[in-house]
Amino acid sequence: MPASVRILADENIPGLPHAFGEDVTVQKMPGRDIQRSDLSAVDALLLRSVTRVNEDLLKGTSVKFVGTATIGLDHIDLDYLNASNIGFAYAPGSNAQSVVEYVLAAIAFWLQRTNRTFKGLKVGIVGVGRIGGLLQKYLQQMGVHCLLCDPPRQAQEPNETYYSLQSMSEADVISFHVPLTQRGPWPTRHLIDVAFLNALSADQLLINTARGDILDNQMALYYVQNTASPVNLVLDVWQNEPMINAQLVQHCLLATPHIAGYAIEGKWRATAMLCQALSDYFQVPFKRTALDRNIRVNDPWQPQSNENKVSKLLSYYDISQDDQALRNEIKNLPQSFDKLRKNYPTRHEFLASV
Ligand SMILES: NC(=O)C1=CN([C@@H]2O[C@H](COP(=O)(O)OP(=O)(O)OC[C@H]3O[C@@H](n4cnc5c(N)ncnc54)[C@H](O)[C@@H]3O)[C@@H](O)[C@H]2O)C=CC1
Numbered sequence: 641m642p643a644s645v646r647i648l649a650d651e652n653i654p655g656l657p658h659a660f661g662e663d664v665t666v667q668k669m670p671g672r673d674i675q676r677s678d679l680s681a682v683d684a685l686l687l688r689s690v691t692r693v694n695e696d697l698l699k700g701t702s703v704k705f706v707g708t709a710t711i712g713l714d715h716i717d718l719d720y721l722n723a724s725n726i727g728f729a730y731a732p733g734s735n736a737q738s739v740v741e742y743v744l745a746a747i748a749f750w751l752q753r754t755n756r757t758f759k760g761l762k763v764g765i766v767g768v769g770r771i772g773g774l775l776q777k778y779l780q781q782m783g784v785h786c787l788l789c790d791p792p793r794q795a796q797e798p799n800e801t802y803y804s805l806q807s808m809s810e811a812d813v814i815s816f817h818v819p820l821t822q823r824g825p826w827p828t829r830h831l832i833d834v835a836f837l838n839a840l841s842a843d844q845l846l847i848n849t850a851r852g853d854i855l856d857n858q859m860a861l862y863y864v865q866n867t868a869s870p871v872n873l874v875l876d877v878w879q880n881e882p883m884i885n886a887q888l889v890q891h892c893l894l895a896t897p898h899i900a901g902y903a904i905e906g907k908w909r910a911t912a913m914l915c916q917a918l919s920d921y922f923q924v925p926f927k928r929t930a931l932d933r934n935i936r937v938n939d940p941w942q943p944q945s946n947e948n949k950v951s952k953l954l955s956y957y958d959i960s961q962d963d964q965a966l967r968n969e970i971k972n973l974p975q976s977f978d979k980l981r982k983n984y985p986t987r988h989e990f991l992a993s994v
Pocket residue numbers: 711712713732733735736739766767768769770771772789790791792793817818819820826827828831849850851876877898899900901902
């Protein structure tokens with residue numbers, strides 16, 4: 641192992657270099673600009689979702705360890721890392737609560753607009769892993785009925801009740817929480833197809849916080865432009881970020897620049913997970929307490945049965961401000977997309993653990 645560990649980090653990962661001592665050096669760069677030529681004297685690369693990690697980036701470099709401060713892994717060629725014996729860490733669950741709060745705020749926004757409450761609502765959850773499972777717990781705590789769709793889990797748990805993707809059209813709200821995958825028995829690229837959209841109506845809400853490629857955006861634009869009463873769309877993730885489809889934005893109930901997971905505690909939690917993994921890998925000390933105080937949620941909300949959950953949720957997180965910020969900057973794409981993400985205002989997690 642090197643005498644000192646040289647880290648190259650995405651400039652948008654908070655908490656570096658304070659978490660380490662003098663045996664670690666940290667250089668920062670915009671994630672989209674990182675190239676192979678930057679990696680000749682780097683031991684560890686700490687990234688976000690905007691840097692594609694593959695043979696093209698890493699071949700012939702000194703990188704021994706890659707960490708991504710994300711839940712999603714679709715930007716990482718894990719086979720290449722394994723074959724090249726490069727250490728790897730990611731941040732599973734780190735911002736799950738933030739995504740769940742985004743989804744609950746989006747539902748609350750829609751309910752308020754349509755003068756409804758959570759009472760009698762049916763929510764379809766596609767992908768019942770860390771995020772989908774947490775969403776299910778909070779919704780059930782609020783008395784909301786959930787329909788679950790997760791074929792990989794269904795194959796492992798034949799005695800549990802799971803629904804098909806097609807039957808999700810019975811729900812008032814359908815929220816997607818699958819990883820982006822291209823291979824295997826249940827690929828998710830373009831999982832939301834035209835047949836699925838055609839089965840929905842203007843009385844329903846479809847939320848995609850998973851990855852942009854789950855929904856063919858060009859097809860979705862054609863659908864909203866040519867359907868009398870299209871489903872209401874809430875999109876946080878887009879194909880071809882940061883050059884997203886500006887026309888599709890205009891047709892969304894809510895459109896945001898991939899910030900569902902951006903509550904501040906989630907970001908610091910991800911840093912802590914990567915620093916711990918890097919510290920274990922290179923056997924260098926890591927000051928966990930330097931990060932811990934940013935991870936704690938102050939005064940969390942425990943929903944009560946007799947309170948107005950719609951207005952309470954929106955008082956904690958007014959999601960329409962994130963939507964408005966993107967619309968205000970739509971003429972300045974693609975730069976504005978990354979700028980909004982980099983300068984995202986501080987949003988705190990607010991729900992008590994279930
Ligand atoms: N918008 C944002 O800011 C964020 C987006 N994400 C996205 O959310 C995704 C999900 O995150 P987690 O819940 O932590 O992942 P997870 O791995 O814990 O759960 C994913 C679930 O999806 C299921 N699944 C896989 N293929 C499926 C299919 N074809 N149909 C239905 N279910 C399927 C899996 O069996 C698993 O239960 C991430 O991969 C990432 O792309 C994550 C964090 C923030």
